[in-house]
Amino acid sequence: MDALSYADLSAEGVAEGRGKDTTMAKQGSVDRRNFLKSAAVTGAALVGGATPAGAQTPASPQAAGGPATAPVAPREADPVADLEVITTDRPGGDFMVDALKALNFEYIAANPGSSFRGIHESIINYGGNTAPEFITCCHEESSVAMAHGYAKVEGKPMAVLVHGTVGLQHAAMAIYNAYCDRTPVYLLAGNSLDATMRRPGVEWAHSVQDAAAMVRDYIKWDDLPFSLPHFAESAVRAYKIAMTPPMMPVLVVLDGGLQEDPITPEVQARLRVPKLTLTSPPQGDSGAVAETARLLVNAQNPVIVADRAARTPAGMARLIELAETLQAPVIDQGGRMNFPTRHPLNQSGSGRQLIANADVILGLELTDFWGTVDAFRDSLVRSSRSIVKPGTKLVSITSGDLYTKGNYQDFQRYPEVDIAMAADAEATLPALIEACKRAITADRRRLFDERGKKLAEANLAALERARAEAAYAWDASPISTARMSAELWAQIKNEDWAYVSESGNPSGWPMRLWDFSKHYQWIGDSGGAGVGYGAPAAVGAALANKKHGRLSVTIQGDGDFMYAPGVWWTAAHHRIPLLALMHNNRAYHQEVMHLQRMSARHTRGITRAHIGTTIEDPNIDFAKIAQGMGVHAQGPITNPADLGPAIKRAIEAVKRGEPSLIDVVTQPR
Amino acid sequence: MRKHAVVATLLIAGMAVGARTAAQTTAQAPAPTAAAQAAPAVPPGNAVNGRKLFVSFGCYQCHGYEAQGSSATGPRLGPRPIPFANFLRYVRRPTNQMPPFTAKVMSDAELADVYAFLRSLPVPADVASIPLLK
Numbered sequence: 001m002d003a004l005s006y007a008d009l010s011a012e013g014v015a016e017g018r019g020k021d022t023t024m025a026k027q028g029s030v031d032r033r034n035f036l037k038s039a040a041v042t043g044a045a046l047v048g049g050a051t052p053a054g055a056q057t058p059a060s061p062q063a064a065g066g067p068a069t070a071p072v073a074p075r076e077a078d079p080v081a082d083l084e085v086i087t088t089d090r091p092g093g094d095f096m097v098d099a100l101k102a103l104n105f106e107y108i109a110a111n112p113g114s115s116f117r118g119i120h121e122s123i124i125n126y127g128g129n130t131a132p133e134f135i136t137c138c139h140e141e142s143s144v145a146m147a148h149g150y151a152k153v154e155g156k157p158m159a160v161l162v163h164g165t166v167g168l169q170h171a172a173m174a175i176y177n178a179y180c181d182r183t184p185v186y187l188l189a190g191n192s193l194d195a196t197m198r199r200p201g202v203e204w205a206h207s208v209q210d211a212a213a214m215v216r217d218y219i220k221w222d223d224l225p226f227s228l229p230h231f232a233e234s235a236v237r238a239y240k241i242a243m244t245p246p247m248m249p250v251l252v253v254l255d256g257g258l259q260e261d262p263i264t265p266e267v268q269a270r271l272r273v274p275k276l277t278l279t280s281p282p283q284g285d286s287g288a289v290a291e292t293a294r295l296l297v298n299a300q301n302p303v304i305v306a307d308r309a310a311r312t313p314a315g316m317a318r319l320i321e322l323a324e325t326l327q328a329p330v331i332d333q334g335g336r337m338n339f340p341t342r343h344p345l346n347q348s349g350s351g352r353q354l355i356a357n358a359d360v361i362l363g364l365e366l367t368d369f370w371g372t373v374d375a376f377r378d379s380l381v382r383s384s385r386s387i388v389k390p391g392t393k394l395v396s397i398t399s400g401d402l403y404t405k406g407n408y409q410d411f412q413r414y415p416e417v418d419i420a421m422a423a424d425a426e427a428t429l430p431a432l433i434e435a436c437k438r439a440i441t442a443d444r445r446r447l448f449d450e451r452g453k454k455l456a457e458a459n460l461a462a463l464e465r466a467r468a469e470a471a472y473a474w475d476a477s478p479i480s481t482a483r484m485s486a487e488l489w490a491q492i493k494n495e496d497w498a499y500v501s502e503s504g505n506p507s508g509w510p511m512r513l514w515d516f517s518k519h520y521q522w523i524g525d526s527g528g529a530g531v532g533y534g535a536p537a538a539v540g541a542a543l544a545n546k547k548h549g550r551l552s553v554t555i556q557g558d559g560d561f562m563y564a565p566g567v568w569w570t571a572a573h574h575r576i577p578l579l580a581l582m583h584n585n586r587a588y589h590q591e592v593m594h595l596q597r598m599s600a601r602h603t604r605g606i607t608r609a610h611i612g613t614t615i616e617d618p619n620i621d622f623a624k625i626a627q628g629m630g631v632h633a634q635g636p637i638t639n640p641a642d643l644g645p646a647i648k649r650a651i652e653a654v655k656r657g658e659p660s661l662i663d664v665v666t667q668p669r
Numbered sequence: 670m671r672k673h674a675v676v677a678t679l680l681i682a683g684m685a686v687g688a689r690t691a692a693q694t695t696a697q698a699p700a701p702t703a704a705a706q707a708a709p710a711v712p713p714g715n716a717v718n719g720r721k722l723f724v725s726f727g728c729y730q731c732h733g734y735e736a737q738g739s740s741a742t743g744p745r746l747g748p749r750p751i752p753f754a755n756f757l758r759y760v761r762r763p764t765n766q767m768p769p770f771t772a773k774v775m776s777d778a779e780l781a782d783v784y785a786f787l788r789s790l791p792v793p794a795d796v797a798s799i800p801l802l803k
Binding site: 349377378379467468469470471472473474476478480481482486487489490505507508512589592593596597599600601603604606607609667668669 | 725727769799801
């Protein structure tokens with residue numbers, strides 16, 4: 001049945017007189033039955049007209065093909081199928097591609113599916129498979145996570161196509177990650193709405209009344225356009241909503257008929273893509289900004305904590321300016337690349353002590369302000385305590401306060417702050433900086449300078465401490481995560497590099513040892529901690545970095561790798577340069593520790609925590625898996641002395657435009 | 670890098686443990702029990718067996734196979750461990766994120782072997798002698 005087209009079914013419908021059923025028709029709507037009538041008109045007009053290059057050539061019904069079992073001769077009751085009725089060179093999908101081009105999408109990622117075959121064909125033929133270019137994925141979770149990683153590098157969404165049913169189900173976890181990470185992803189889902197026009201069998205199983213229902217709890221907006229003009233508005237509106245802080249995934253459902261049926265003359269006359277004007281991010285209230293500036297300038301020990309604060313390079317520059325204006329320490333929680341690691345005011349390694357000693361704490365787009373200022377103990381009796389001094393003033397600036405849903409609990413414990421600005425932190429920083437500058441006196445300036453000198457010394461001391469700690473287990477096998485990070489840094493530090501993802505947990509060594517100074521050198525993590533983000537997000541980010549000529553590197557967890565390893569084929573197929581070092585500790589190590597905790601708490605079986613949590617017996621040969629998908633790969637490497645030469649070889653491959661993976665057998669953390 | 674939400678329950682306070690030196694951790698430990706006070710300053714122990722126990726009892730999970738520690742999960746424990754009495758006390762009744770290892774699951778003798786393993790660990794090379802860490 002897959003070979004049957006809507007045109008086949010439409011012709012049959014006309015023959016049986018169902019085309020006269022106009023009870024559902026609305027003016028300008030895309031009702032399938034009206035298409036049947038107008039298609040003939042449009043098609044007739046095309047017969048004598050020029051055929052666009054690359055467009056389908058009208059063919060006889062037999063030549064056009066159909067199922068192998070299709071009758072050769074038409075049934076007596078069937079009409080003689082005119083060429084004009086069964087082909088079109090202007091299906092609705094073409095206009096959808098016009099809209100995607102107007103929105104300037106570079107790529108559209110998808111695992112192919114019949115519910116969006118119409119727009120798929122329009123993308124590759126009508127659209128020339130460029131802007132957007134179709135990225136072939138092996139799993140919808142990979143498609144979405146690739147878009148997640150891409151968006152954080154490029155600052156704009158990638159489009160993703162999925163089945164409205166099974167594809168969206170596959171994609172759900174990755175959508176949730178992007179939602180938690182406040183990242184725009186532009187989802188398009190195929191569906192077949194008109195039950196009387198569905199092919200028997202699979203198309204019914206792949207159709208749904210309300211496709212968005214399954215993911216509506218963790219997307220920002222969705223729509224089900226009823227016509228092409230409606231699609232145009234929804235397509236632009238979706239883009240605008242996704243890009244308005246807090247940024248999140250959006251979903252537009254594409255009816256199969258809308259994609260495949262001809263654009264009627266009356267609809268054609270109404271088609272246009274509306275102008276896109278992105279919403280200016282909301283700034284904090286001027287009074288709240290002024291009061292925050294007063295608190296920060298007069299504080300003895302102010303601390304700035306940043307999580308998803310720097311959406312763009314400008315955000316990073318603004319945070320540097322604020323910190324330097326106040327000579328205040330910055331704790332970068334790493335949701336984005338907020339602050340250079342070797343800036344004298346970066347005190348991320350001393351975060352807990354600084355928080356405990358602070359009198360004013362400014363939180364910028366914090367995922368968890370409560371967890372920043374409280375300690376929690378996961379013991380038989382769970383307990384928590386505040387770690388800040390009484391009277392410490394807490395100020396929050398976050399766009400998260402502008403949009404919170406109830407079902408999924410990613411919003412964390414309620415933080416008792418003193419000033420809460422429901423605003424975009426990056427957009428608010430210029431006003432806050434100016435307010436601080438106006439409030440600073442000469443006396444305060446002298447105090448700030450003294451504070452800055454001490455913090456600069458502390459930053460250098462932290463780097464020296466990190467290097468000393470890295471020396472422990474330096475020659476160990478399994479290889480220490482410190483050694484792995486140092487070996488990787490030695491090979492990339494003179495390149496234009498970007499650390500695009502991190503799965504597993506290498507104990508923060510890259511941030512402690514490497515010199516992160518550019519916004520694109522770190523893009524944060526998954527947001528929702530759904531395992532399986534690491535590999536596809538790295539591939540998506542590397543795809544974005546490709547045109548910039550950056551060397552994308554990732555530390556790749558073994559558990560994460562196994563969720564949807566087909567994304568490595570996508571990287572090989574599309575020649576996406578990416579260097580991945582496996583952090584192969586042969587376990588879902590976080591869960592090993594959870595089981596150990598339960599066994600110790602229950603005083604039994606503490607030697608059995610590996611059951612159900614480790615990935616051994618047999619050990620996975622990741623290099624072979626990657627090689628089988630056309631990826632340059634080496635390993636497993638167990639001797640730390642072999643690592644440096646392997647990384648050099650891998651970088652040579654990456655510079656040729658290939659993905660390259662090195663399986664490194666590592667310490668647990 | 671960034672804290673991972675999946676591991677938040679371990680990491681939030683776990684990082685606090687990791688951020689402290691062994692001596693600081695010891696300073697927070699409760700008063701010695703009678704058994705701990707009676708324990709010898711440095712008991713005899715089998716370092717080879719201690720290494721095996723360090724793995725089979727899961728100590729390596731947070732502290733690494735070489736007890737080198739992790740900023741994410743648990744502090745470095747060797748090669749110069751805290752005094753044995755403090756070590757024994759903390760393992761039995763930890764005050765932070767570490768789960769308790771009672772005598773029911775891990776004997777004093779086994780802990781002595783683990784302690785011997787920690788003492789046997791080599792002192793790392795001078796950072797200045799490691800080109801990648803300069």
